[in-house]
Amino acid sequence: MVDQTLAKYLNELRILTMLRTQGPASRADIARGLGVTPATITRLVNGLMARDLVNEARKLTKAKSASREPGRPAGQVSLNREGAFFLGVEIGVGMVRFAMIDLLSRVVESSEVVVARDISPAEAVTVISDYLETCKNQVRYKEKIQSVGVTVPGIVTSNGFVINLPILGWKSVDFLGELSRSVTLPCIVENDANAAAFGAVYTQPNLPSICTIFLKLGAGCGGAAIVNGRLLRGANGAAGEFGHIRLADNGSQCSCGQKGCLESWVNFGALARSYRGTDDLSEAEFANLSAEVAAAAAHGEAKAAATVNDFVHWLGLGIVSLVNLFNPSTMILGGEMGPLLEFSLQNIRDAVQKGIVSGLPVPDVRLSELGKFECAIGAATIAHHHAFDISRVEISENELQA
Numbered sequence: 491m492v493d494q495t496l497a498k499y500l501n502e503l504r505i506l507t508m509l510r511t512q513g514p515a516s517r518a519d520i521a522r523g524l525g526v527t528p529a530t531i532t533r534l535v536n537g538l539m540a541r542d543l544v545n546e547a548r549k550l551t552k553a554k555s556a557s558r559e560p561g562r563p564a565g566q567v568s569l570n571r572e573g574a575f576f577l578g579v580e581i582g583v584g585m586v587r588f589a590m591i592d593l594l595s596r597v598v599e600s601s602e603v604v605v606a607r608d609i610s611p612a613e614a615v616t617v618i619s620d621y622l623e624t625c626k627n628q629v630r631y632k633e634k635i636q637s638v639g640v641t642v643p644g645i646v647t648s649n650g651f652v653i654n655l656p657i658l659g660w661k662s663v664d665f666l667g668e669l670s671r672s673v674t675l676p677c678i679v680e681n682d683a684n685a686a687a688f689g690a691v692y693t694q695p696n697l698p699s700i701c702t703i704f705l706k707l708g709a710g711c712g713g714a715a716i717v718n719g720r721l722l723r724g725a726n727g728a729a730g731e732f733g734h735i736r737l738a739d740n741g742s743q744c745s746c747g748q749k750g751c752l753e754s755w756v757n758f759g760a761l762a763r764s765y766r767g768t769d770d771l772s773e774a775e776f777a778n779l780s781a782e783v784a785a786a787a788a789h790g791e792a793k794a795a796a797t798v799n800d801f802v803h804w805l806g807l808g809i810v811s812l813v814n815l816f817n818p819s820t821m822i823l824g825g826e827m828g829p830l831l832e833f834s835l836q837n838i839r840d841a842v843q844k845g846i847v848s849g850l851p852v853p854d855v856r857l858s859e860l861g862k863f864e865c866a867i868g869a870a871t872i873a874h875h876h877a878f879d880i881s882r883v884e885i886s887e888n889e890l891q892a
């Protein structure tokens with residue numbers, strides 16, 4: 491028999507998850523969904539209302555019902571979107587991005603600050619704690635920010651230990667430990683691609699959720715697999731380095747030291763070499779390259795068309811391998827190559843369809859909708875998930891019978 495306190499906690503998470511993913515529901519619907527008695531639901535919903543996490547639209551008199559808020563039928567329980575907030579932070583090169591999400595996982599505000607390009611872990615902690623203190627002083631967020639998720643563009647263990655972050659010069663840093671000493675809320679540290687992947691899935695509860703693969707394209711190529719609502723982490727939390735799938739023995743040197751990795755065929759450097767004949771470009775030129783190539787290809791420029799063809803060829807090979815390995819229902823493409831991905835999406839879909847093992851279902855290949863703040867939003871959704879989602883709970887048969 492499950493301990494009553496644990497049973498209450500799990501049922502609260504199940505209600506919060508149900509309301510977030512399926513929308514408002516009556517107490518009777520919730521009771522049916524959870525398989526518990528109406529009396530239990532009354533206790534649970536009343537408890538969540540007392541914590542300001544859910545609202546219940548009152549039953550109105552006939553005269554008043556005409557002026558009722560649209561979409562909120564009387565007697566429906568819904569999440570109080572302003573009842574809790576989660577801060578997501580992306581630490582990047584020369585910038586830190588912030589995104590605040592509410593209890594419905596919707597972005598409330600986002601912003602970016604410029605920082606030193608070689609920001610140290612201690613300096614990053616100060617930037618984050620200063621920002622958080624400013625938020626905490628706002629009436630809207632007072633006492634309502636639950637936790638903080640932070641991403642870094644490097645390899646992070648499940649315990650928030652940064653193994654290697656060459657782009658910022660961090661190596662073997664207990665970043666979660668440093669963060670937790672300054673920030674008084676629960677914190678999570680995650681790899682940026684993992685967070686962007688998680689956010690892309692978590693903010694789209696209507697997508698099939700058993701297996702989704704995410705690729706983040708830009709200066710590098712990161713990735714992640716989300717299985718049954720969780721990140722697939724591997725033994726040390728470092729799974730998902732899909733950019734280093736070896737597609738050839740030759741090619742340009744990859745950031746991992748090998749040659750022929752997917753990353754080295756589809757990142758900004760590859761585009762630059764193919765389209766400009768050199769990868770010695772400024773940051774601004776790299777940032778604009780995807781849009782430049784897509785626009786030139788749309789105008790029929792032969793060199794741009796060849797670059798697009800190469801990009802689709804190698805990206806298609808990478809995705810085909812991932813689809814053969816994971817059988818995902820959805821393949822999401824995020825990162826900083828939006829214009830080129832939009833331009834070539836149908837060709838990528840065709841390449842995947844032609845290339846995967848015969849008979850394997852073709853996944854829905856689509857673009858992430860989160861945009862520039864996808865890592866910060868993703869970090870916030872991971873914080874949300876830790877606090878308020880039933881899929882984070884792992885409970886064994888033995889524990890249930892304890």
Ligand SMILES: [Zn+2]
Binds near residue numbers: 751753
């Ligand atoms: Zn590599």
